[in-house]
Amino acid sequence: MTAYADLVELARRARAGEVSLGHDDRWNAPQDPAVVRKAAVLMLFGALDTVPAVSVKPLAPADLDVLLVERAATLSDHPGQVAFPGGGVDPEDASLEAAALREAEEETGLDPAGVEVLGLLPEVSLPVSNFMVTPVLGWWASPSPVDVVDFGESAQVFRVPVRDLLDPDNRYTATVTRGTQSFSSPAFAVNGVLVWGFTAILLSRAFDHLGWSVPWDASREIAAPV
Numbered sequence: 001m002t003a004y005a006d007l008v009e010l011a012r013r014a015r016a017g018e019v020s021l022g023h024d025d026r027w028n029a030p031q032d033p034a035v036v037r038k039a040a041v042l043m044l045f046g047a048l049d050t051v052p053a054v055s056v057k058p059l060a061p062a063d064l065d066v067l068l069v070e071r072a073a074t075l076s077d078h079p080g081q082v083a084f085p086g087g088g089v090d091p092e093d094a095s096l097e098a099a100a101l102r103e104a105e106e107e108t109g110l111d112p113a114g115v116e117v118l119g120l121l122p123e124v125s126l127p128v129s130n131f132m133v134t135p136v137l138g139w140w141a142s143p144s145p146v147d148v149v150d151f152g153e154s155a156q157v158f159r160v161p162v163r164d165l166l167d168p169d170n171r172y173t174a175t176v177t178r179g180t181q182s183f184s185s186p187a188f189a190v191n192g193v194l195v196w197g198f199t200a201i202l203l204s205r206a207f208d209h210l211g212w213s214v215p216w217d218a219s220r221e222i223a224a225p226v
Contacts (some may be wrong), residue, residue, distance in 0.1 A: 003064055004057035004139060004142040006210045007045060010120030011137050012207070020126050021135070021205045036075050039131040039155070040068070040100035041086030043202065044115065046140025061212045062163040066203075067146065069107055072089060072191055080225065082195040084135070084202070085110075096120060100136035108157045109149050114142030121206070126198055135202055164190045165203060168216035176202070176224040188220060 001009075006087045013019050044067040044223035051063045058064055064077035069080050085104035093099040097120070102114040121135040148154045149169050166168055174187035187196040195203070 001166075002057045002059050003045075003061045003212075004060075007118055007137060007139060010121075010143055010206065010210055014121045014137075015117055016039070016170070019122055019209055021122055021202060034129065036125075037131050038089040038096070038135045039087055040096040041084035041098040041124075041133055041135050041202075041208065042104045042115075042138055043084055043121070043135050044140055045140040045162070046111075046143050046159075061166065061210070062161075064162040065159040066161055066162060066165070067104075067110070067140070067157070067162060068195065068199070069157050072151065072153055072155050081197060082193050082198070084201050086133070086136075088131070096134045097136050100134075107154055108146040109144075110146050111142070111144035114140060114144050116141045117152040121202075124198070124202070124222075127210065133198070158191050159225075160190050162212070164188075165195075166207065166212060166214050168214055171216040171218045172222040173218050175221050175224055183221070184221075185224075186218075187224070189222075194222065194225055 010019065034197040045064050047058050048063055048065050051058055067085060068082050069085050071080060085107045086100050087095060087103040089099040093102060097117045101115060104110055105112055116139040118137045121137055123132050123134040126133050146157050148157050170189045172189060173184050174194065175182060175184050185197050186193055186200045187194055188200055
């Protein structure tokens with residue numbers, strides 16, 4: 001199987017209810033359905049620029065990258081954190097997929113026409129900002145240039161190689177204390193930033209389900225940059 005086929009299979013398993021993205025129940029606290037907001041994020045995988053053009057569907061995860069955004073430090077929600085492109089679902093959005101693509105275009109300038117939507121992963125609660133978030137799994141069939149569109153929203157837009165995310169030397173357990181509770185999440189030190197919390201949980205669990213994870217030392221702790 002190719003890495004692309006692995007992603008297609010993950011989307012199929014998600015549709016069949018065979019995928020869980022949970023990590024720590026304290027990250028997934030129950031939310032009031034009367035006030036919770038719907039959101040969608042785009043988990044967009046594509047071939048590295050160094051992969052030959054004839055290899056449209058890469059054979060190995062090491063041939064892939066994933067699109068991430070570092071949020072502006074001035075934002076009220078999750079300032080300075082690394083995230084997938086995405087945001088709240090607007091009334092005019094035809095679907096969760098449409099919302100994720102619209103937000104990704106607004107944040108990074110990508111051309112949605114070049115994205116093959118593979119499917120939806122299970123929604124995950126994000127109580128700190130009162131969202132129920134649906135990850136939209138995508139394949140970048142025809143990559144387009146991306147960059148920061150609005151520096152009031154994003155500090156940087158970048159494509160990080162999956163091999164860097166899977167490298168055990170780049171993996172940590174991030175810890176943070178809120179009130180009397182301590183939380184932990186997987187973390188990835190890449191591109192001069194620490195990917196932790198919600199985004200890192202989604203990446204780590206997706207890699208586990210894809211069978212791509214490489215053993216790493218979860219006892220290596222690092223303080224979350226909050």
